[in-house]
């Protein structure tokens with residue numbers, strides 16, 4: 001049942017404390033639907049999400065507005081558990097000890113130098129995972145430290161900064177924060193605490209102890225992870241974009257975009273003027289249950 005509709009009639013009579021308690025148990029796509037019901041609700045949800053984002057950012061940086069400008073100028077994004085935290089209800093938030101900033105080679109030095117000079121970080125380590133050999137979209141990782149604070153700068157040699165996110169172990173973590181948006185690529189599954197394991201892990205033999213540990217971390221948090229699409233719900237393979245074999249794009253209707261500046265869910269038709277290149281992907285994997293043994297490899301392409 002859609003609880004947001006039920007609540008709306010009485011919502012303005014609640015004290016701000018009770019309102020926050022209700023917000024704290026709703027995932028962002030539900031908050032977005034609720035915010036559309038009344039202007040007052042829209043303002044409250046908008047302010048609530050800015051506060052939540054800034055609370056995460058202030059753990060890692062002193063100057064939040066300048067950091068956001070850096071993200072905008074360099075088209076960098078935040079992904080990993082901090083992005084998932086903003087999609088899931090505040091009450092289910094998991095403390096993250098570091099923040100993952102994704103950037104392209106074009107802006108790599110701008111981002112690293114900014115965090116060194118403006119925020120007092122030092123480079124503790126620099127790792128190059130040899131992307132040409134393992135197909136990884138990651139060219140380098142800088143491990144930055146400033147006392148207890150830790151930032152990983154993940155650099156991709158791809159033109160679109162989102163490419164590494166699509167190589168994550170499961171759909172649960174395919175979320176990101178830009179200067180203007182909070183984005184979830186698989187909102188329906190994620191909000192229901194379900195995730196599809198990236199077929200790349202087992203079809204291209206990429207499973208290792210670290211990915212198993214990462215997957216276990218999420219199952220311990222109550223997420224249900226499946227490698228079999230129909231365990232996540234029945235879909236019509238030929239028509240549904242719920243099928244992992246379906247070709248998706250970063251501007252399709254299944255993407256969830258929350259614009260943090262004006263506090264609204266962005267409609268796909270309004271995303272033409274996006275600065276970021278459009279990315280096209282398919283998760284692929286083994287054929288769905290009702291099909292024969294069709295296999296499709298996952299793919300990621302930069303379209304524009």
Ligand SMILES: [Zn+2]
Pocket residue numbers: 229235236237238242243244245288
């Ligand atoms: Zn299917």
